[in-house]
Every structure is written in C-alpha cells, then in structure tokens.
Amino acid sequence: MRGVPADPQKFAVRVAPSAIDGQGAFAAEAVPARRKIGEIRGESISVREARRRAKGQQRIMIVxxxxxxxxxxxxxxxxxRYTNHSCRPNAVLRIRQGRVEFYAMREIAPGEEITVNYGETHHEGRLACRCGAPGCVGAL
Ligand SMILES: [Zn+2]
Structure with missing residues (x-):
C-alpha cells in the first residue's frame, strides 16, 4: 500500500440526479455543523489552462x-465534484494548502443535497441559477 494517500472523504456522499442541475452530491449520512465533509482532488493545472478548458463548457469541474x-x-x-451552487448553501468550500475542502455550515440531514456558494464563476452571470432558494440572485 505504498504511496496511497488517506481517503479525504469524511462523511458518506452519494451522487444522484439533482433538482438544481444535472447530478448533485447528497449526504448519505448526517453531517454535524462545522465538520469537514471531504475534498475534491484532481489534475493540477495552471489557471490559464483552466480558462482554456472552461471555454464554452456548461458544466465544468475546475476549482x-x-x-x-x-x-x-x-x-x-x-x-x-458534483456539488451544485446554491444562493443559500449548507456547506462552504475552503482552499487550504492547495486542497479543496468542503465543510458543513450547519447540520446536514441524510438525503439532503450538499450545496456551496460558488461565488464568481467562469459564466460571469450568463448562466441562470435554478437553486430555488429564497433570495436567489438568479445568475451564476
Ligand atoms: Zn440561486
């Protein structure tokens, strides 16, 4: 088991169709407030390359x-990596030492979709937000 990093996933998460967009990440067990849910890992690239790959794509998985x-x-x-945006999210994404970590902002019930506020995206406000939250800003 040489060189196999520890699984950064702390709570069980399953991928299922989302009412917000495409597939979503759903809590498969209760997550207490402020606990780390897990991370997304991937290919390390330059921002220049990220912008090139994002161009013209509706759905990307680049942070x-x-x-x-x-x-x-x-x-x-x-x-x-399937975590959708919500204007009223239940989780927060933190970049720490090059790692992309997700933390619960409040208690998340089993079966609840995990969402974060993406903040600025490559869509630059051109993509309609369908999160359905009260106070939705309406665009990504
Ligand atoms: Zn919204």
Missing part, C-alpha cells in the same frame, strides 16, 4: 486555487 493554479476534477472519483 481555481490561486491566481496561478487550479484543479480539474473531471476525471476524479471524489463525489463532491
């Missing part, structure tokens, strides 16, 4: 880590 580096999780097996 920019810094001004210069990004992670492309397209070929990752981590279920949190």
């Amino acid at each position: 920019e880590l810094s001004e210069t580096r990004a992670i492309d999780a397209t070929h990752s097996a981590d279920p949190l």
Whole structure:
C-alpha cells in the first residue's frame, strides 16, 4: 500500500440526479455543523489552462486555487465534484494548502443535497441559477 494517500472523504456522499442541475452530491449520512465533509482532488493545472478548458463548457469541474493554479476534477472519483451552487448553501468550500475542502455550515440531514456558494464563476452571470432558494440572485 505504498504511496496511497488517506481517503479525504469524511462523511458518506452519494451522487444522484439533482433538482438544481444535472447530478448533485447528497449526504448519505448526517453531517454535524462545522465538520469537514471531504475534498475534491484532481489534475493540477495552471489557471490559464483552466480558462482554456472552461471555454464554452456548461458544466465544468475546475476549482481555481490561486491566481496561478487550479484543479480539474473531471476525471476524479471524489463525489463532491458534483456539488451544485446554491444562493443559500449548507456547506462552504475552503482552499487550504492547495486542497479543496468542503465543510458543513450547519447540520446536514441524510438525503439532503450538499450545496456551496460558488461565488464568481467562469459564466460571469450568463448562466441562470435554478437553486430555488429564497433570495436567489438568479445568475451564476
Ligand atoms: Zn440561486
């Protein structure tokens, strides 16, 4: 078992069709508030390459880590790569030491879809938001 990193997934998450968009990441067990849910890992690329890959794509799995580096999780097996955006999310994405980590903002019930606020996206407000939350800003 040389060189096999520990699984960063702390709570069970399953991928299923989402009412928000395409597939979503759903809690398969209860997650207490403020606990780490897991991470998404992927190919380490430059932001320039990330922007090139994102061009013209509706759905991407790229997270920019810094001004210069990004992670492309397209070929990752981590279920949190399917996390959808919500204007009223139940989780938060944190970039820490080059890792993309998800934490529960409040208690998340089994079966609940895990969502984060993407903040600025490559869509630059051109993509309609269908999160359905009260106070939805309406665009990504
Ligand atoms: Zn919204």
